[in-house]
Amino acid sequence: MPRVSVIIPTYNCDRFLAEAIDSVSRQTYQDYEIIIVDDGSTDQTCQVLEPYRNKIRYFYQDNQGSAVARNLGIKQAKGEFIAFLDADDFWIVPEKLAEQVNCFEQQPSLGSVHTGWRIVDGNGKKMIDVEPWCDVPNLDLESWLMYKPVKTSGIMIRHNWLQQVGGFDGELRQSHDVDLVLRLALIGCEANWWRRVAVGYRRYQGNTTRNTQTQAKCLLKVLDKFFAHGDLPKPIQKIESQVRYHTLVWIAWYQYEQGFYDEMARFLNQSLEYSPYYKMETISDWVEQFKKFSVQNGLSLDICVLTDLPNWQKLIVNIMVN
Structure with missing residues (x-):
């Protein structure tokens, strides 16, 4: 054997x-x-x-x-x-x-x-x-x-x-x-x-x-399935928002790298619900996380290209006026 x-x-x-x-x-x-x-x-x-x-x-x-x-x-x-x-x-x-x-x-x-x-x-x-x-x-x-x-x-x-x-x-x-x-x-x-x-x-x-939409859907399904457990340890229950925020920002970066800018903005907007930061701090954190994820994957991030995107600018305006 x-x-x-x-x-x-x-x-x-x-x-x-x-x-x-x-x-x-x-x-x-x-x-x-x-x-x-x-x-x-x-x-x-x-x-x-x-x-x-x-x-x-x-x-x-x-x-x-x-x-x-x-x-x-x-x-x-x-x-x-x-x-x-x-x-x-x-x-x-x-x-x-x-x-x-x-x-x-x-x-x-x-x-x-x-x-x-x-x-x-x-x-x-x-x-x-x-x-x-x-x-x-x-x-x-x-x-x-x-x-x-x-x-x-x-x-x-x-x-x-x-x-x-x-x-x-x-x-x-x-x-x-x-x-x-x-x-x-x-x-x-x-x-x-x-x-x-x-x-x-x-x-x-x-x-x-590389199927970004399926990847996002499945990853969020995994988290939903996990946090639906009724007997999770208390320390794990307490970090649910942190986990969901981090995951949504990663998914948004992944969408950005694949050129799906509407999806990027949608997932970033979803992450706001779980963000531990104020609005401006959250936006700054998005940029920092995007930079980190890019480096981890052997890629470079041009922040000007990101922030000049109409999808990004529309998202930021909506955040600031609401």
């Missing part, structure tokens, strides 16, 4: 899939199985997989989204530990599996181990390394809520914890990784970092997380 099950869901990712599989094959730790879950691909996925037939376990499902595909992989997995890898991502550190397994062995109470990631373009060229532990050294429930420093391709988790929470929420097309770590933390699953940038995360036109 393999000790680690590597689950790779794929949907029309034929141009990247081989690189993902090869990055697993290069791991120094070899006690693993690779489970490919084809989420109804219509491209050349089957042809790409042909040379790997003796190295993988292949499952097909009609298109239902990556959360459902991952759940199928979890159901079929034989390993004590589950590692996830998106078909358009790849592992850049050959010791990733070995070191994550070592973390579990050194700390038996751990339920999941997480890594940093490198944002790359569609050709795999480096844009920026993300080391989330610099801002979020401790992975507890409050940290997951406030900062959501999760990248699915960097997770390794004990199989039994996934079984306890029932895997991913198949209703969520996106942000189901955030939902998962929140549910795990809520029932006491201990998480920690392996402090290495170990994942190449592609940012390119067409990958699912």
Whole structure:
């Protein structure tokens, strides 16, 4: 029985899939199985997989989204530990599996181990390394809520914890990784970092997380679902407004980066309901947060371009007169 099950869901990712599989094959730790879950691909996925037939376990499902595909992989997995890898991502550190397994062995109470990631373009060229532990050294429930420093391709988790929470929420097309770590933390699953940038995360036109409207809708649904729990710890209940404010400002920045300026203004306006600041302080904070989010993603923010937008100016006028 393999000790680690590597689950790779794929949907029309034929141009990247081989690189993902090869990055697993290069791991120094070899006690693993690779489970490919084809989420109804219509491209050349089957042809790409042909040379790997003796190295993988292949499952097909009609298109239902990556959360459902991952759940199928979890159901079929034989390993004590589950590692996830998106078909358009790849592992850049050959010791990733070995070191994550070592973390579990050194700390038996751990339920999941997480890594940093490198944002790359569609050709795999480096844009920026993300080391989330610099801002979020401790992975507890409050940290997951406030900062959501999760990248699915960097997770390794004990199989039994996934079984306890029932895997991913198949209703969520996106942000189901955030939902998962929140549910795990809520029932006491201990998480920690392996402090290495170990994942190449592609940012390119067409990958699912670039669907900004779905991303926003799903992320807010995750928060609604979480805060609907009637038995949340008191300290967590007290930071709900802070969490919602921070999340809405992040969503607004994401809309801005994708050129959806009406949506940007709409989410910023929604954040006012939860802002801990006076009006002018809130506007200043928006700018500071936009700058921070841009830097974290290897991008630059031209404040003049932002504040010259008619959508931004209209929003500010409405705030000041109401």
